[in-house]
Amino acid sequence: MGATKAVTDKTFDSDVLRSEKPVLVDFWAEWCVPCKKVDPLLAEIAEEMGDKLEIVKVNIDENPQIALAYQVMSVPTLTIFKDGERVNSVAGAKPKSFLVNFIESSI
Numbered sequence: 001m002g003a004t005k006a007v008t009d010k011t012f013d014s015d016v017l018r019s020e021k022p023v024l025v026d027f028w029a030e031w032c033v034p035c036k037k038v039d040p041l042l043a044e045i046a047e048e049m050g051d052k053l054e055i056v057k058v059n060i061d062e063n064p065q066i067a068l069a070y071q072v073m074s075v076p077t078l079t080i081f082k083d084g085e086r087v088n089s090v091a092g093a094k095p096k097s098f099l100v101n102f103i104e105s106s107i
Helices: 012-017 033-049 064-069 096-106
Strands: 023-028 054-059 077-082 085-091
Touching: 012 023, 012 054, 023 033, 033 054, 033 096, 077 096, 085 096
Parallel strands: 023 054
Antiparallel strands: 023 077, 077 085
16 A cells, blocks of 8 residues: 545545545645645655555645535645544644544544
8 A cells, every 4th residue: 555645526425435444635735835744744654554544635726626515724634534424634734743643543
């Protein structure tokens, strides 16, 4: 497993809401500097925890419907979905240790 995967308005339902595993969704934007800081951390976590959860990315500029539906007001926003439901969310760039704890406490 490993690497993060891009999800769109069209694939969100099948890739996130119907996933067998919990899914961490990284709502991000190309112009967002903190998003670029979080990206390599999420790639590392995807490698280390890929058996426990999926990590996907939603570009809010290209996929505004999903961002609007989940009231994403700032980026990066990291949201965990489990069994089709949003279970936890955090906004802003965070250190890897925080992200791992956030994930483990949510799944």
